Structure formats: C-alpha cells, structure tokens
Amino acid sequence: TNIMVAVWFAIFSIPTFLFVHQKRHQGRSNENLIRDSLNQVKETFRNILQYKEMAKFLLARLFYNDGLITVFAFGGIYAAGTFGFSFKEVFMFGIVLNVMAGLGAFLLGFIDDMIGGKQTIQISNIGLIIACMIAVLAPNRDLFNMSLPLIGNMVITGRTMFWIAGILIGIFSGPNQSASRSLMARFIPKNKENEFFGFFAFSGKATAFMGPFLLGYLTQIFGSQRYGVAVVLIFLVIGTLLLRHVDETAGIDAASS
Template identity: 25%
Template sequence: MAGRRLDRTERSWVLYDVGNSALVLLASSVIPIYFKSLADGPALVAWSYAETVASLIIALLMPVLGSMADMQGMKKRFVLGCVLTGAVATVAMGIPTAPMAFLVVYVVSSVMLNTSMVFYDALLVDATTDDRMDEVSSQGYAWGYVGSTIPFVACLAIVLVRPFGISMRTAMQISFLVTAAWWVAFTVPLLRNVRQTHYKPRQDHPVSRAIRGIGATARKIWADRTMRYYVVAYFFYIDGVHTIIKLSTSYGSDLGIDGTQLVLALLVTQFVAFPSAIAYGRMGSRFGTKRMLLAGIVGYTFITLFAAFFLRTAAEFWFLAIMVGLFQGGIQALSRSMFGKLCPKDHANEYFGFFDIFGKYAAIMGTFIVATMTQLTGSGSLGVFSVVILFVVGFAVMWRVPERGRAEEEAA
C-alpha cells in the first residue's frame, strides 16, 4: 500500500501541515532573532522560559479540550477556533516593542498553533486507514517542510532586503501578516473535505463529563502495556526533539553565529526533511515503525552531542541543520502514526490529548533543563548536553515496547 497516491481527503489533511508549518518555521528561525533584537542582550534563557510557559498551558488544556473534541462534529470546530485566534495573535506580534509584551503575544500564538495541531493529529484517524498512517503522516510532515518555505522565503526576502527603505519592525509586521494568511488559507481544505467519521455521541454538560473522563482514559492508557511503554518512551525522546527545534536558533545566536547564516541553514533543513520524511514513512511500513523510531533516537543523540561539543561556526551549524533534516520529520511522523494505530478511533482526540501532554510536558522539561543548566554553569553547551540523557532513556524504554499484531490492536 505504501507509495499509493493520496486521495482527496488525505491531500486535504496533508495541506494543513503546509499551512501551519509556515509559522512553525518562522517561530524556530526568524522570530527568536527578532526577539533578541528587542531584548538587546542574551535571549536563550528568556526564550526558553517563554516556550516552557506555552507548553505548560497546552498540556493543562488538552485533556479536557481533547475529550470534548471527540464528540460528533467538534474536531473541526476546535481547529477553526484555534486557527482564527492564532492568526490574529500572529499578526499582533508586530505591535509590541517591549520584550515581555512581545513574549506574551508570542505565547498566545504558540498555544493556539500547537493546540490546533493536536486536533489535526487526531483527524489522521478520520482521514486515512491504519495501513496508510505511516505513509500519510510522513507525507504531512514532508509537504509541510517544503510548502512552508514558500511564504518563509518571501518573508526572509522582506526582512533581509527591506524594500523601499522600510524598518526591521515593518518588515517583521509584513512577515507576520503573510504567515498568518498562509496558515488560514491552507486550513480551508481540511475544513471542507475531511469528515469526522470516528466520534462519541454528543452529551449534556460536555465540560464536566470531559473532566470526569480524564482519569478513566489515563487508566486505560496505563493498563495497555504496549501503550504504556510507548508513551513513556515518547515522553523522553520527543523532549529532546522539541528542545532542539525550539532553541537551535537562539543557541546559535548566543554563540555569535550570524543571523542570516542561521536562517539560511534552517531553510536547508526544510528541503532535506522533505524527501527524508517520505522515505522514513515508507521504511516504517517496510521495516517496522518501532525500528525506525529507534534509529531516529540514535540520530538525535548524535546531533545533540555534536551541538554541545563541536558547534562553534556557521559551517558546523549548516552541517547540524542537514543532520536534523534527515531525522526530524521521520521521527515526528512515525511517532504520530504509531500512536494513531494504537489508540481507539472514536476516542482519538481524547487519547491524542494525553499524547500531547507527554509531548508538551517533555518540552517543558527540556527547555527548563537547558535554561537552568545554562544559568547555573554559564555555559550553553552544558545546557544542551543535558538533553542527551533524555534520548538515552527514551531509547531504553522504546526498546522494551512490545510488538503488537493487528488482532491485538483491534482488541485493545
């Protein structure tokens, strides 16, 4: 089945990744550099704490919102609400000039972006079938990487060239507007063509029912041995992945690497990640999702060690960016598809809400560890090195995830 062309529903689902990835790319490259110019000093610690706050808010919201979104017809409504709110916040980032005010608006935009992606991830079970999940999930990340470069290159040109003598602030305001418009435009196919086919019946008092159901869902996840080992492993290894994505530009900037070099290197990451993510999905279907996830964890361990001990120049940052491109999309895509195959389809959002808790609390831990270690030691390199232990633990637990056949998945 791998390699079959996407149908209209699958394409529409994939296109949302093209839309939201534009903001993801801007937030991991240009925005930290712009914030550093507002902060007028070292920005790694403040940026790390802002990312920690955003992750904590999402982790607290998602169990309740996820359970509510599983009800009939609710997934796409939550997506729409998050996208519209997030787009307004993205445009509003061009207004503040004070560092703290900018971080507050950024946190709102980040929360809406990442919350929408939880509902989007849960729609994977509605957009395709189990035997297609590795392929379709990987296509989403792949096209998200390459598609996001279109508005990003336009924004980058505006920021670097600054036509008609516009200021940096005006260039960033235009960039925020372009990125928000791109995000909204590529949400439309998802809302039009993807139907929520797996759902729970609508109920009275959905908030109170959702809160009461959180404990039951947690017990179900923990009672399933395969799911239990998988989410624990995911908690640790995805921590390092998110930390590297969020802090790479800020870390490189604090090392004194030119901002233009940082941004261009991350642009190369997108193009490397496009074929790599697709190849990863097909190898997952052929060799097994678990094996390919283990390979990705090993790759990220090497990336982290390189960043901690060898990253000093722009050329070395370029090498690191290419290495990240080889593994980033694959490990994220197969993590999403593996969980989608393990969870019950009519409770997908509820389960993906917990899946996101593990990812977001891990992101809290990773960015907090880097910020704390950097403050205590005065060395960003040691802060980055502290992330390695999380990949090691993630690998060890993933190694113990029991293999489960189709009959066992359906029974679960």
C-alpha cells in the first residue's frame, strides 16, 4: 500500500511541478527564510488570539480533528487486528468509508446553510461518537455467541456492527470537515484569508501525532486495540464540549467589524 500511495503522489504532483511557477526570492538565505516563516507563524497566532471565537473554535477542532485523523489512520489496522479483515476487505472498507464521506458532505451540506456551521459540526461529532462506540463495543464473534436475526437474513455479528460503524463514520466525517472549513471562513476577517486558513491547516497537523501515539501506547499497555481506539472517543467528546462554548454569531460579527 505504501508503494501505491507513493505512486499516487508522484503522478498527481506532476501538474504542480510543471505548471505552477513560484516567484524567486533574491538575496535571502535559507536561514533567513526559516526565521521569517517562524516569525510569521507567531504573528498569525497573535492575530488569531484577537478573535476569541475563532481561537476557541480552533482549540475545539484540534481535539475532534485529531480523533478523525486517528480513525482514518488506524481504522484499517483495527479492522484487521480485531475482526480479522483480509487485505481485500480492508481495501473495500477504505473505499466505502471515503465514498460515504463524499455522499455525507454532499447530502448533508444543506444543513450547514439551515442551522449554521457550529451546529452541523456538533451533530456530526455526536454521530461520530456513536459510531466509534459501536466500533469499540462490537464483539469479535457473533453477539452473545449466537446469530440473532436483524433484517431478513442479516445477522448481528461483530463484523456487521463494525461495518455499520464504518458507514456512519464516513457519513458524518464528510460534513464534519466541510462544515469546519465553512465555519472558519465565516470567522476570518477580510484580507486575512490566506494567513488564517494557512494556520487552520497548520493547527490541524501540528498535533496530529497525539491520537496515534496514545492509541499505540494504550494498546501496548492493555494488550487490546479496543482500549487504544477508545482514545478517539475521548478526543471527540472533548472537542464537542469545547465547541459548545463557541458563539458563532459573535465570531461572524467580529470578522465583519
């Protein structure tokens, strides 16, 4: 799979290398460029702190986004290690998750326009929490060691529950990410789009190691991937609680003032 990812990046990077031209900076050393970049990040951080609702939103997003990153990074590993998914099944699981994420973002996008970005994110966070609970609690054998009728010939098994969890994660992760970007856009003052969206992307990556690190640590300590995956629930719950304190209207007013 790593080779496939490398080939994918190589192919789709070609248009950027060929057609995107960057203005040359004359007379500046690499040391100066690095120092200037770090100073710009510090300046952007200070500017963001002037917009309290945006700062609170970015803090909340730091947690629930880390939960999502961990799900995407270790969902396949959890499927294989706990439920015995084959490589083909993990591959199909990834495809289904991404397709459902696209459908969720498309079909539930209108909710953002109706009730606002904050509430859309909260709904998606709650859906993700429920989905992760199903994934953590799903047994690795038939429920109660027996097959129970659910719908027609469909039975409740650990694998069935995990597939349901995966579909729900896909459905709610799409609107979660799209609503986060749209809410950030509403909070950004005019002529600060590039600077603040750059920090938005940076903040989403700066702590991305936390979820995978804690997942691996708890898995090693308890000897079960379920305890590790429970970290995702913690991140999502913290992010959801922090987001409750964000005033969307005040944030939009501050950006337009």
